[in-house]
Amino acid sequence: xxxxxxxxxxxxxxxxxxxxxxxxxxxxxxxxxxxxxxxxxxxxxxxxxxxxxxxxxxxxxxxxxxxxxxxxxxxxxxxxxxxxxxxxxxxxxxxxxxxxxxxxxxxxxxxxxxxxxxxxxxxxxxxxxxxxxxxxxxxxxxxxxxxxxxxxxxxxxxxxxxxxxxxxxxxxxxxxxxxxxxxxxxxxxxxxxxxxxxxxxxxxxxxxxxxxxxxxxxxxxxxxxxxxxxxxxxxxxxxxx
Amino acid sequence: xxxxxxxxxxxxxxxxxxxxxxxxxxxxxxxxxxxxxxxxxxxxxxxxxxxxxxxxxxxxxxxxxxxxxxxxxxxxxxxxxxxxxxxxxxxxxxxxxxxxxxxxxxxxxxxxxxxxxxxxxxxxxxxxxxxxxxxxxxxxxxxxxxxxxxxxxxxxxxxxxxxxxxxxxxxxxxxxxxxxxxxxxxxxxxxxxxxxxxxxxxxxxxxxxxxxxx
Numbered sequence: 001x002x003x004x005x006x007x008x009x010x011x012x013x014x015x016x017x018x019x020x021x022x023x024x025x026x027x028x029x030x031x032x033x034x035x036x037x038x039x040x041x042x043x044x045x046x047x048x049x050x051x052x053x054x055x056x057x058x059x060x061x062x063x064x065x066x067x068x069x070x071x072x073x074x075x076x077x078x079x080x081x082x083x084x085x086x087x088x089x090x091x092x093x094x095x096x097x098x099x100x101x102x103x104x105x106x107x108x109x110x111x112x113x114x115x116x117x118x119x120x121x122x123x124x125x126x127x128x129x130x131x132x133x134x135x136x137x138x139x140x141x142x143x144x145x146x147x148x149x150x151x152x153x154x155x156x157x158x159x160x161x162x163x164x165x166x167x168x169x170x171x172x173x174x175x176x177x178x179x180x181x182x183x184x185x186x187x188x189x190x191x192x193x194x195x196x197x198x199x200x201x202x203x204x205x206x207x208x209x210x211x212x213x214x215x216x217x218x219x220x221x222x223x224x225x226x227x228x229x230x231x232x233x234x235x236x237x238x239x240x241x
Numbered sequence: 242x243x244x245x246x247x248x249x250x251x252x253x254x255x256x257x258x259x260x261x262x263x264x265x266x267x268x269x270x271x272x273x274x275x276x277x278x279x280x281x282x283x284x285x286x287x288x289x290x291x292x293x294x295x296x297x298x299x300x301x302x303x304x305x306x307x308x309x310x311x312x313x314x315x316x317x318x319x320x321x322x323x324x325x326x327x328x329x330x331x332x333x334x335x336x337x338x339x340x341x342x343x344x345x346x347x348x349x350x351x352x353x354x355x356x357x358x359x360x361x362x363x364x365x366x367x368x369x370x371x372x373x374x375x376x377x378x379x380x381x382x383x384x385x386x387x388x389x390x391x392x393x394x395x396x397x398x399x400x401x402x403x404x405x406x407x408x409x410x411x412x413x414x415x416x417x418x419x420x421x422x423x424x425x426x427x428x429x430x431x432x433x434x435x436x437x438x439x440x441x442x443x444x445x446x447x448x449x450x451x452x453x454x455x
Contacts, residue, residue, distance in 0.1 A: 001312060068387045068431035070394040072405055073424040076412040080420070163302030170398055171412075180304055184318075184399060193312060196305035203300045 007194035018178070020198065026174035027202065030165045034097055035158060038104035042157075043150065046112025050146070051138050059113050063106040071164050075099045079171050096168045103164055104157045111153015115146025147218045155210040162203050176202065244418035252407070256426055259403035262324050262396075263389040263434070269325075270332025271382065277333065278340020279366070288341060295334035303327065303392045307399055324396045331392070332385045339381030343374030376449060379442035386434040390427055404430075 007013060014020045049055050078095035086094055119142050127141040143150075169177030179195025182188075245252065277295075281288040301309075310316065310323035347370050355361075355369045394405030407423030410416075443450065 004312070064387070067384070068391065068428050068435075070391045070405065070408070070424055070427040072394050072397065073408045073420050073427065076408050076420050077417065077424070080412070080415060080417055159300055163304075166302050166304050167395065167398070170409075177304070180308060181398065189311075189318065192308050192318075196308040199305040200301040200309070203302055203305075204297060207297075207300045 003190035004193040004197065007190040008197065013191075013194075020176075020179075023174055023176050023178055024198070024202070027162070027165050027176045030097065030100065030168065030173070030175055031158065031161045034100040034104050034161050034165075035154070037097070038101050038108055038157060038161075039154065041101070042105045042108030042153070043112050046109040046150075046153075047116060047138065047143070047146075049109075050113040050116025051134075051142065056113070056117075059106075059110055063110045066103065066106045071099070071103060072167055072170070074102070075164075075167060075171060092168075092171050092173050096171060096173055100161050100164055100168075104161050107157040107160065108153045111149050111151070111156075112146065115149030115153070116142050118149060119145040144219055145222060148214070148222060151210065151214040151217065155207065155214070158206055158210065159203060162199075162206055166199050242418075244416075245422045248419075248422075252404075252422060252426060255402065255404045255406060255423075256430065258321075259390070259393055259405075259427070260430055262321060262393045262403055263328070263386070263430070266325050266328035266332050266389060267382065267386055267434075269329045270336055270385065271378075273329070274333050274336030274340050275371070277337045279344065281337060281341040282344040292338050292341070295337045298330050299334035303331075303395050304398060306330065307396055307401075319400055321396075321401055324393060324401060328389050328392060332389065335385050336378070336381050340374065340378055343377030343381075344370055346377050347373045372445065375442055375445050379438055383435050383438050386438055387431045390431040390434065394423070394427060 016022070046059070049059055075096065078099045079092060082095040082098065083091045116138075123141055123145060124137060127137045132140065165175050166177035166180065168175055169181040176195055176199050179191050179198070183190070183192030183195060277291060281291045306327040307323050308318070310327055311318055311320070314320075314322065314326060316322050351369065351373065352365070355365050360369060393403055394408060396403065397405030397409045404423045404426050407419040407426075411419035411423070
């Protein structure tokens with residue numbers, strides 16, 4: 001244990017262009033780009049599917065299908081196929097982001113879709129009866145009611161991306177995974193385990209931030225609903241990676 | 242395809258190892274999750290600490306968990322036991338909540354009827370509650386099985402041989418064939434496990450197909 005602690009508390013490992021701070025920034029950077037792209041695709045599509053009821057089966061099958069694809073293999077295929085088409089540093093970055101987005105979209109999509117689907121039909125009917133247009137029903141009733149599940153979709157997607165961004169070190173990108181891969185290469189278990197502690201701490205911290213944001217953003221009127229059987233049925237299962 | 246035909250034996254061996262590394266944690270996980278899920282269901286105050294603590298373990302990325310296992314277990318970094326225990330942790334984390342939800346889904350009338358007929362305690366748990374919770378537990382188990390198969394392959398980065406080794410070998414040699422074969426084999430394995438659990442769950446719960454047989 002002590003050598004892990006030594007590695008983590010040595011200020012020399014935190015500074016510099018390959019220090020912990022820079023690796024952490026890279027890791028969060030990959031995750032942020034991925035989530036912005038994935039949310040831009042997944043949320044509108046999920047809302048549309050939930051609102052219109054079209055393409056439900058496709059969402060379920062997509063989510064289950066992507067779950068069974070081994071991430072590491074997909075990452076390597078993307079680099080070998082897309083890499084030669086690109087020049088310079090982006091030869092690794094673009095395939096990596098592409099794979100991360102492919103993994104991140106299904107949970108977000110499923111969350112948005114399940115969120116709209118779980119809205120109480122009587123609330124929807126009441127909104128229509130009050131004379132709201134389809135667009136108003138979506139934004140003023142369905143989306144606020146769907147927020148808890150939209151957030152759980154984003155949350156499980158983020159965890160998945162943080163975990164998978166660790167693997168991108170194996171295709172010579174940065175991020176906290178570098179310490180795990182380099183530590184392995186140099187047979188430096190202190191660095192490996194220290195890096196692993198950082199990755200685990202980052203994942204937990206991000207999850208905690210999501211839990212807090214979720215609590216603030218979701219209407220207090222919706223909170224008791226989450227313990228009912230209805231929400232237990234539509235709960236999303238996140239996926240470790 | 243040519244590569245695959247020439248390396249059938251190797252792929253077969255890796256597939257068997259991969260299947261064992263994915264399935265053993267599933268079995269241990271179910272055995273551990275049932276009593277824990279029961280505790281979470283029976284004693285409501287235990288539910289939150291159990292679900293939160295297992296949920297936290299679930300957030301740890303797999304590569305990090307594999308690397309941290311030797312610190313806890315005292316094993317070597319190449320020991321497949323690290324993978325088995327890490328995946329058991331994930332399986333338990335996912336299933337504790339599922340088992341608690343499954344037990345909560347058992348209708349009160351059924352429990353009252355069983356109690357009125359004199360079936361109580363441990364006997365009621367194994368002959369009434371648990372069988373009725375099977376569909377919910379099986380749904381969680383299918384998710385765990387499919388994600389376990391994918392996660393096992395990550396251990397190849399640490400040099401633990403299974404289908405993921407085809408990914409690292411292929412990538413090191415800039416050669417797509419082994420990687421594609423590995424991906425297809427992983428997905429087929431996930432599909433087979435998923436079907437086995439689905440069929441097993443149907444066989445264990447013949448009453449859910451009421452009308453079909455009668």
